Amino acid sequence: MRHLRVLCAIADAGSLHRAARELGMAQPSLSTQLRRIEQTLGGRLFTRGRTGSRPTPLGHIVVSRARPLVAELAAIVAETRAAAARAADGPRLRIGATASRALPGWLRLLRARVPAVEPSLQMDVSANALLRMVAEGRLDLAFVHEVEGSPLRVPAGLCLRVLVEREPQFVTLAADHPAAARREVRLADLAGDRWMVDSTVDGEWDALCRMLRRAGIEPDLLHGDYLTAYSLAAIGEVVTVSQPTARPRPDLAIRPLEGDPIGVRLLLAARTVAELDESCPELEEAYWEAARQSPAYQEWLRRGTTSTGWSPAHRGPGDDQRVLASGR
Known part of the structure; x- marks a missing residue:
C-alpha cells in the first residue's frame, strides 16, 4: 500500500521533487523506491524529463487502479480513528x-x-x-x-x-395524477403505471409483485432507491410505495391504497x-x-x-x- 501511495503522489505532483516533499522524504530515496516498484511490475511507470514526471500508458493503468485502494485505506483509517475517539469519550x-x-x-x-x-x-x-x-x-x-x-x-x-x-403502506404519485384526486387510490387506477421499488430492501420487491398480481396487474417494475423514485414520481414517470409517515410535498400526492393491500x-x-x-x-x-x-x-x-x-x-x-x- 505504501508503494501505491507513492505512485499516486508522483502522478498528482507531476514531479519527483514535489512528490518527495509532499511525502516527507528525500528525492534520491523516492527515485530509488520508484525504480524498485518498476522492477517489480516489469515496466516503466513514469517518463522523467525537465518538465517533470508523467505516467506512461502502463503507469496510467496502475495509478487508476491504485487511487481507489489508497482512498479506501485512508477512509478506513479515518473511520477507525473516529470510532476509537468516540469510544474513549x-x-x-x-x-x-x-x-x-x-x-x-x-x-x-x-x-x-x-x-x-x-x-x-x-x-x-x-x-x-x-x-x-x-x-x-x-x-x-x-x-x-x-x-x-x-x-x-x-x-x-x-x-x-x-x-x-x-x-399500511401508501402510494406516492404525481400531484396531477388522475388518481391523486381520490381519498383512497384503487390499484385498478394504477394499472397503466410503472412502479419503482428498491429491491435491496428485504421483502419489498416480492410484496409489491404479490400485491399487483392479486389485483390482476402484471407489474411493470423498475429497480431504484426511493429518493430517485420520489423524484421520478413527481414528474409522472413512476409511482412508488411509501411509508405513511412520509411528509407531504407540493409536487407529490401520498395516498392510502384501497383495502390496505400491503x-x-x-x-x-x-x-x-x-x-x-x-x-x-x-x-x-x-x-x-x-x-x-x-x-x-x-x-x-x-x-x-x-x-x-x-x-x-x-x-x-x-x-x-x-x-x-x-x-x-
Whole structure:
C-alpha cells in the first residue's frame, strides 16, 4: 500500500521533487523506491524529463487502479480513528435501523433522557442484516420493518417488541395524477403505471409483485432507491410505495391504497428485555410524533379508529417475543 501511495503522489505532483516533499522524504530515496516498484511490475511507470514526471500508458493503468485502494485505506483509517475517539469519550448506545421518519425524534429523546450515553446510528436497507448484527453484539438495538408475506430471519435468542402490528403502506404519485384526486387510490387506477421499488430492501420487491398480481396487474417494475423514485414520481414517470409517515410535498400526492393491500410490522430488537424497556418508550413517542406530521396518515388513522376500532399495538415487557434456538 505504501508503494501505491507513492505512485499516486508522483502522478498528482507531476514531479519527483514535489512528490518527495509532499511525502516527507528525500528525492534520491523516492527515485530509488520508484525504480524498485518498476522492477517489480516489469515496466516503466513514469517518463522523467525537465518538465517533470508523467505516467506512461502502463503507469496510467496502475495509478487508476491504485487511487481507489489508497482512498479506501485512508477512509478506513479515518473511520477507525473516529470510532476509537468516540469510544474513549464514554458509553454509546449502538442503534441500527431501516429507513424511518421516527429516527431523528428517537435520537433526540434518547439524548435528552440519558445525556451521558451517546446514541450512534447505523442505517441499512436489510432488516435481516441488522438483526444479525444485534445477535453478534455489534449493535445494541435494531429498529426494523418486516414486510408482510416475507418473514424476517430472526437469530435465536433475540428479544422483539412490536411497535406497530401492521403499518399500511401508501402510494406516492404525481400531484396531477388522475388518481391523486381520490381519498383512497384503487390499484385498478394504477394499472397503466410503472412502479419503482428498491429491491435491496428485504421483502419489498416480492410484496409489491404479490400485491399487483392479486389485483390482476402484471407489474411493470423498475429497480431504484426511493429518493430517485420520489423524484421520478413527481414528474409522472413512476409511482412508488411509501411509508405513511412520509411528509407531504407540493409536487407529490401520498395516498392510502384501497383495502390496505400491503403492510409492514415495525419491530424493535435487542438481546435482553431490559434493553427494550430502556429505549422503546422514546421510539414509540417519536413514531407517533412523526405520524402527526403526515395529514394522510392522520386521516387514515381517524377513519380506521372510527370504523373498526383499530389502534396501534402497545406491548409491555410480558408481551415480548424471545426467539429460541428452534426458531421464531
